[in-house]
Amino acid sequence: DIQMTQSPSSLSASVGDRVTITCRASQSISSYLNWYQQKPGKAPKLLIYAAFSLQSGVPPRFSGSGSGTDFTLTISSLQAEDFATYYCQQSYSTPRTFGQGTKLEIK
């Protein structure tokens, strides 16, 4: 199985900050990497698919990059509604493993 490792596990930031979350795969997954946002008590929401493609309706302050084993999710200017937990997921092979999550908190 492909292991996905996110860093950091938690992050404190302020509104307006630029934030980067990293996801590393245990083997090459080409560009088969998705990012999801989850708020407490809610279902996950797809933000980015295929490493850098923005899901319809997602604000352009969210962006993704990377290929192979190393990927990043960047939020260019944090808004209040962005404080949530973020997960990466590889879709290169089954099982479709998720990272452990990164909790983004208000500083």
Place this chain on the structure above:
Amino acid sequence: EVQLVESGGGLVQPGGSLRLSCAVSGFTFSSYWMHWVRQAPGKGLVWLTRISGDGSATNYADSVKGRFTISRDNANNTVYLQMNSLTVEDTAVYYCARAEAVAGRSLDYWGQGTLVTVSS
């Protein structure tokens, strides 16, 4: 409007069984792979299983292989998760999700989840 609604969760004793349902609307159900993902209380997301649009292909995580079975009824726009030999470690919110149409490699719509509690 795309909607996915899970049901069937509840309290079950260790060793017991439960069948979850996910009723969908707003899209051509038979054209999409469907997935189940779970989340234990306070923990992260864990992918469990998926099924092809026509039901002919399935995949499972090792943690549930042989105990859980995914199936679908395209006439009634419903996907199921049959869960047997449940243990306390299976306690979680269970989500069904649709795989996007083009490449089927991301989960673009999710249900609200249904809570399964395994306890004596």
